[in-house]
Amino acid sequence: MKTRENANIEFRLAKGDDIDALCEIENQSFDIDRLNRRAFKRFVSSETARLIVACEGDNILGYALVIFRRNVALARLYSLAVIPGRWRQGIGRALLAQAEECSLDFGAPILRLEVSQKNAAAISLFRKADYKDFALYPDYYPDHSDALRMERVLVPHAMSRPSPIHFYHQTLPFTCGPAALMMAMNALDPGLEMDRNLEVSLWREATTVFMTSGHGGCGPLGLALAAYKRGFDVEVFSSRDGPLFVDTVRKPKNREVVELVHYDFARQAQDVGIPITTGAFGIAEIEERARAGKISLVLISQYRIYGDKIPHWVVVSGFDDRFVYVSDPDIGEDHEPFNGSDCVSVPILRHEFDLMARYGRDKLQAAVFIDKKAG
Template identity: 45%
Template sequence: MTETSFRLAVSADIDNLVTLENRCFNDDRISRRSFRRFIEMPRDRVVVAVEGDQILGYSLVLMHAATRLARIYSIAVSPQARGRGLGEQLIRQSEQQAVEAGRIIMRLEVREDNTGAIALYRRLGYRVFGTYRDYYEDHGNALRFERRILFYEPSREFPAVPYYPQTTDFSCGPAALIMAMATLDDQLSLTTLEELKIWREATTIFMLAGHGGCGPHGLALAAWHRGFHATAYISKEGALFKDTVRNDDKKRVLELVHEGFMHDLGQTGIELHHDPLTLDKMAQALKGGQVPIILISTWQLNRSRVPHWVTVCAMDDQFVYLHDPEIDTAEGETVADKQYLPVDRRIFDQMARYGKNQPLQAAVIVGPRRTD
């Protein structure tokens, strides 16, 4: 039997691709003209499975111009070649093409009644994140799947940062700090009790709703009190998050808490800079064996404008790599989804700002244990 190989389609394949398309689909077919356009488009990829001069399958991968997303727009396997795992191999080949193009996430759509394809995608690690109603020509619905495909390979240039997931909805700051401190001390206690102790020390009392969240002053103090060097970069002076509450009494409480933090900071050697932490300074800190934790807006991650703390693990020319302590298990997320999460440097610069008018930029750099 001739061995199956995979390659990118060329113009000479168009006749065979059209024939395969017509054999596999009754509706929503890709036209000859569209195949030609996709093949000639430098950004997109048409991967074909070939035996001899016969095309047994293809996968069409679209690369979004403005984001790091890739999308399998269509995938087809010839009826006589089914049952040989070609669909899975085409998906893997498509993912590799997308990774080489610097894409982070692969997405695809599948008919909600296509149980075989859905089982395959789930087995390959894809998870449902939405539904398109009335998506197909026959008005059928489509499930939207996605999978992270680009993963960071740790290098000796940066410290290896252990992962610790937050165990409550409100303790992202303590979890991010625990990851930073555990990088510098492998004997550190990674427990929920320690997480909650830090939250009690660092909370700013009031937030948008629910339990209070942690601010940079409190997290820097929590690191210092546990014996670590700490440097805080905060773009604003005065009490933070005052615009998240309307009640004057609550605003005054925030001011009093801030005054207390500033008094306590004055009793330590913590450096406080009222400037944003630049990417260059962040990279210098990482290369020097320090670990930054950053306050971000989650709008870029999940379209929710919530302040959220993450730990920066590594950087390169394209990405800032994060440990995000929040795992949404209800959405099918796993630890692997939140470790060394690559964020485009340009997007990260937007993420690391919370609020609309004069957005807050806040970071704490945790350094090695002090000798005093």
């Protein structure tokens, strides 16, 4: 957006030499929740971030910071600031446009952000640029003020958004299954309260095995039984007829315990009539059940998102012609700049999701389908 005031402004990616100027803009623009020098340095060199600066000659007038996740079709506008003396000259809108172009270049057609409800000027800027409110994040900032969550679909004719699922993030490294199950059950029964007591209770019920070391997560049968006990109809798909993850348990005695727990879960599932289908499956089977109103928990490998070879449960919240929409209970490590808005109904290209939904050398697949009980 060029005007007479900013006709000489150029936009480029930030360099290490810009950090002093960026810190000065940050200190002048924000009273709380500021990016520090270390953060700017990290983002300048990050492969999953784009830090764009607006320059007039040698002067840095503002910046926009966009962050991404690998193989996820969603980006986040993490921060945007313009030096106070150059407000209301179209620089903020031009930086926003640059951020949107970077998002599309990265393959992310949705751009999301958080903005303080106190920041009327920023909210006005985003609404004029066609950003829509989609949630409120209570107690988001260090002063306990709320953040408004906004997003823009940059290619609106190419996407059909699913109904949102209320987000719950796992509070322990091994409770992705219970967190995903809570989101699924809450989507079908909004009266179900999602809290840490339920998260830990579900883990205790559904874990394949509890030990001081080794695998501590949940398999599909344990999760299905936990949902069944709470009044939901369930169905299980598994590509393997037998214990899952047992190959990752090194000690023979510990493997015996994993197998014992699995076959006990299998007996319980058979006793209550939970349908279990064994064999390979794909997106078509998951989508068919979604059309019938079921919520799907799907096992994925985190490798294609985080680079970690770890099995992980997510909730599938919708489909369209291009994307599978996933709610991921893992918001990353404390040092990573992600939060719940980055993890709800995240669009993943269908072929990428098909690759994600296969874990390990054996391409293990597992899914649990949750539905309301008839009547």
